[in-house]
Amino acid sequence: MTMLANAPIQPEDEPMSPVAHPSQALLRVENLSREFGGVLAIENLSFTVAKGDIHSIIGPNGAGKTTLFNLITGVYKPSGGTVLFDGATVSGLPPYKLAARGMSRTFQNLQIFFNMTAVENVMVGRHLHLNGTLLPALFRFPSLVRKDREAKERAAELMASVGLAKYVDAHASSMPYGALKRLEIARALASEPKLLLLDEPAAGLNATESREIDEVIKKVAASGITVILVEHDMKMVMGISDRITALNYGRKLAEGTPAEVAANPDVVAAYLGTMD
Amino acid sequence: MVQIAATRTAAAQPINTRLLSLAALAVVIAVLPLALTNNFYLDIAILAGFNAIVCVGLNLLIGYAGQISLGHAGFFGIGAYASGILVTTYGWPPIAALLVGALFVGVLAFLLAKPILRLKGHYLAMATLGIGIIVSIVLRTETGLTGGPDGMMVDSFKIFGLELYGEKTWYWVVGVMLFIAVWLSLNLIDSPVGRALRAVHGSEVAAEVVGVDTTRYKVMVFVVSAVFASVAGSLFAHYTGLITPAKADFFKSIELVTMVVFGGMASTFGAVIGAVVLTVLPQALTVFQDYSQIVLGAILMFTMVFMPKGLLPTIEGLIAQRRRA
Numbered sequence: 001m002t003m004l005a006n007a008p009i010q011p012e013d014e015p016m017s018p019v020a021h022p023s024q025a026l027l028r029v030e031n032l033s034r035e036f037g038g039v040l041a042i043e044n045l046s047f048t049v050a051k052g053d054i055h056s057i058i059g060p061n062g063a064g065k066t067t068l069f070n071l072i073t074g075v076y077k078p079s080g081g082t083v084l085f086d087g088a089t090v091s092g093l094p095p096y097k098l099a100a101r102g103m104s105r106t107f108q109n110l111q112i113f114f115n116m117t118a119v120e121n122v123m124v125g126r127h128l129h130l131n132g133t134l135l136p137a138l139f140r141f142p143s144l145v146r147k148d149r150e151a152k153e154r155a156a157e158l159m160a161s162v163g164l165a166k167y168v169d170a171h172a173s174s175m176p177y178g179a180l181k182r183l184e185i186a187r188a189l190a191s192e193p194k195l196l197l198l199d200e201p202a203a204g205l206n207a208t209e210s211r212e213i214d215e216v217i218k219k220v221a222a223s224g225i226t227v228i229l230v231e232h233d234m235k236m237v238m239g240i241s242d243r244i245t246a247l248n249y250g251r252k253l254a255e256g257t258p259a260e261v262a263a264n265p266d267v268v269a270a271y272l273g274t275m276d
Numbered sequence: 277m278v279q280i281a282a283t284r285t286a287a288a289q290p291i292n293t294r295l296l297s298l299a300a301l302a303v304v305i306a307v308l309p310l311a312l313t314n315n316f317y318l319d320i321a322i323l324a325g326f327n328a329i330v331c332v333g334l335n336l337l338i339g340y341a342g343q344i345s346l347g348h349a350g351f352f353g354i355g356a357y358a359s360g361i362l363v364t365t366y367g368w369p370p371i372a373a374l375l376v377g378a379l380f381v382g383v384l385a386f387l388l389a390k391p392i393l394r395l396k397g398h399y400l401a402m403a404t405l406g407i408g409i410i411v412s413i414v415l416r417t418e419t420g421l422t423g424g425p426d427g428m429m430v431d432s433f434k435i436f437g438l439e440l441y442g443e444k445t446w447y448w449v450v451g452v453m454l455f456i457a458v459w460l461s462l463n464l465i466d467s468p469v470g471r472a473l474r475a476v477h478g479s480e481v482a483a484e485v486v487g488v489d490t491t492r493y494k495v496m497v498f499v500v501s502a503v504f505a506s507v508a509g510s511l512f513a514h515y516t517g518l519i520t521p522a523k524a525d526f527f528k529s530i531e532l533v534t535m536v537v538f539g540g541m542a543s544t545f546g547a548v549i550g551a552v553v554l555t556v557l558p559q560a561l562t563v564f565q566d567y568s569q570i571v572l573g574a575i576l577m578f579t580m581v582f583m584p585k586g587l588l589p590t591i592e593g594l595i596a597q598r599r600r601a
Contacts, residue, residue: 073485099487113478115542116471123468124475128487130468134496137467138460144467151468184482191486 024051025084026195026226027072032081032091034064034071034250041067043250044081049195049228049243054221056229056237058261059247060270065230066108068247069199072228073105074098086194100128102194106184106201108230114173118164118183121172122155123148125190158186162216178209185216189225196220197228202236214240238262246270294462297545301458305451309444318443320559325450326512328551331535332457332544333504338533339541340465341497342477343393344401346529347408351381351502353415353524355509357422360430360519365421370433374510378503385502389495408529415521427520430513446515453511454548457504461544464500473497474542538579540586549588 027049034042042064049055057065070076072083074095083091090098104125113121130151131137136144156168162182167175175183181201188196198217202210214236221227221240231237237244237258244261246253254264261267312318330352337343358377362368368376392403415422422428433440440449464470472493475483480490513519522528531554539550557575561568583590 075481075485094489095481095484096487096489099485103485105485107482111479111482113475113482115474115478120471120474124471124483124488125486127468127472127475132468132472132488132493134469134500137464137469138500140463140467148467187482187486 025049026051026086027228028084029068029072030082030084032068032071032083033079034067034076035079041250042071042078045247045250045252046081047245047252047255049226051226052221052224053242054217054227054229054240056231056241056244057247058231058234058237058244058267059253062249063247063270064250065247066199067250069105069197069228069230073103073197099191099193102192103197104188104191104193104195105197106181106188106199108199108203110177110180110184112172112180112183116172118167118170118172118175118179119152119155119159121183122158122186122190123151125187126151126155128191155186155190158189159183161219162186162189163212178205181205181209181213182216185213185220189220193225195226195228197230199230200232201229202231202233210236294466298455298459298462301455301545301548305455309447312447315443318447320556322443322446322450322515324552324555325447325454326508326515327532327535327555328454328548329450329457329508330505330532331539331547331551332454332461333501333508334532335536335539335541335544335547336461336464336473336504337497337501338536339543339547340470340477341473341494343494343498344397344533345404345498345501346401346526346533347404347406347411348501348505348532349524349526349528350408350411351385351505352509352512352528352532353411353519353521354381354384355506356430356513356519356523357415357428357509358506359510359513360428361421363514364429364431369435370431370510370514371435374507377510378506381506382499382503385499386495389498390491393491393494393498405526405529408524408526412521412525415524422521425521427518430517430519432517433511433514440514449511450515453507458544458548465544469493469496477542534576538576538586540588540590543586543588543592546586546588550586553587 025048029048030046032042032045033040045068057068059065067076071078071091074090074093074097078091081091082089085098085101085103090101113124116124130147131144159165159168162185164179164182164186167179167183172180172183181204185198185201201217202213205213210233217227217229218240229237229241241258243256244258245255246261246264246267248270253270254261254267256264308321309318312321330348334345334348337345355374355377358380359370359373362373362376363370388407392400395403416425440446472483472488475488476490476493483490509523512523535550535554536547537550538554539548540546558568558572561571564571579587585593
């Protein structure tokens with residue numbers, strides 16, 4: 001019901017004027033809802049991600065973090081509300097169109113192409129920058145071969161930048177878990193996104209690997225890419241985030257700087273439970 | 277510096293194996309006639325070649341993109357009958373009939389692909405099965421056009437005043453066509469399109485989020501594989517001179533899929549080997565007379581139980597293991 005009441009709200013300054021936002025919002029989520037069989041996984045959620053920030057989404061298990069990622073990246077269609085990316089409404093667009101607009105992501109449960117080598121995985125990430133039509137591929141046009149070779153070099157560089165230099169020609173199915181986590185990041189970066197969404201990049205990693213991922217994320221952000229991070233590793237989240245949005249039961253619980261969110265009694269209650 | 281150099285050699289490597297394997301194929305095709313001492317052997321080699329062309333195309337769909345089709349004999353049949361009807365009944369030049377047949381099959385596959393490739397697994401299998409069955413029913417019942425269950429005679433293939441006639445000539449025609457099919461397939465696999473197809477197989481959602489329009493590529497590969505089958509069908513019709521709806525039916529479709537899986541999924545040469553072995557084997561097994569079907573079934577079963585990846589990938593795996601040891 002709330003969903004319907006909120007749906008028609010159209011802020012006067014959208015969608016074609018990104019200039020109207022002095023805060024330089026790259027992503028704006030407005031009254032977003034998603035229902036699964038009568039249960040609202042995301043309920044009337046609104047928040048803004050500023051350009052260049054590392055913006056973390058935290059919340060207990062089942063809070064709707066991954067659902068939110070799937071809504072933003074077009075894997076799910078919202079039941080209500082809108083997503084604005086780079087000044088245009090993008091909710092309802094399929095993922096590959098969002099990728100073309102500069103959005104990329106990794107997955108909580110690895111989504112690696114296990115039928116390819118590691119470098120080929122990253123080269124798929126360069127798909128948008130290569131010629132994907134049939135005839136040049138069938139007849140192996142020289143221009144295509146040349147661009148493919150460049151793409152491979154670029155992919156190998158990206159792999160080196162996330163610490164995977166030694167795995168370039170390895171088959172993805174032969175790589176350890178921690179390396180695959182980074183391979184997903186390299187693949188996402190290969191598409192040259194403006195916005196990178198990382199879904200639990202440190203999950204299942206040991207402390208050392210976690211710290212390395214931490215460095216990778218900082219490096220990504222420093223290169224000008226906006227990052228949205230879902231992560232349970234609170235030390236990492238508190239350490240690298242510019243802003244945090246806390247969710248519980250699909251609703252926004254709190255938002256602010258790491259210090260503000262950490263001090264918020266609702267957030268503490270959601271994580272630790274209340275006395276009554 | 278070292279790193280860049282390492283990447284360079286790595287990039288050069290697949291090209292070499294690619295050229296080497298193409299050269300090996302050319303040599304085998306060129307030398308094989310020395311062993312094929314009579315027309316019966318040549319005939320089997322030609323039939324194996326036709327099957328191999330279809331299987332190379334079908335492998336792009338099944339092995340690389342991970343989509344199933346149990347109706348590809350239907351596309352083979354449409355190609356064959358397009359040539360039969362246009363050339364024999366309407367007097368078209370065979371090459372024009374072949375191209376129009378391929379175009380028709382391409383458009384048909386395109387129109388069918390969008391709705392059916394939304395389906396997955398068993399449902400996709402069912403839908404493609406239905407397509408094959410419909411094609412074979414039409415061929416059986418449109419007696420005026422197709423000759424019905426008895427089939428129809430097809431004129432020989434003439435081009436530039438040259439008539440393709442006899443097993444020896446056809447061996448070279450099929451050999452060259454197979455070489456081209458393998459070349460196209462290897463090209464496609466090692467390209468952005470090929471990687472997109474393999475990505476669809478590996479993880480559709482991951483392919484989508486890096487910008488691969490998965491539906492587009494599934495449709496594309498379905499059309500390409502259907503056109504491979506159609507061209508093979510057209511040539512086959514001219515070679516045998518007699519086509520029947522049995523060439524387009526369900527059993528033929530299953531046979532083609534079996535060849536791809538037996539030879540090894542996601543392996544172009546595996547598809548060729550699967551097609552050759554499963555064309556030759558039934559002939560060789562005739563020594564078992566009444567039991568030949570049982571023996572064939574047993575061989576298939578044991579191969580798939582002990583080599584679930586198929587013939588060629590299993591052998592490659594063994595060789596790689598040896599090398600490491």
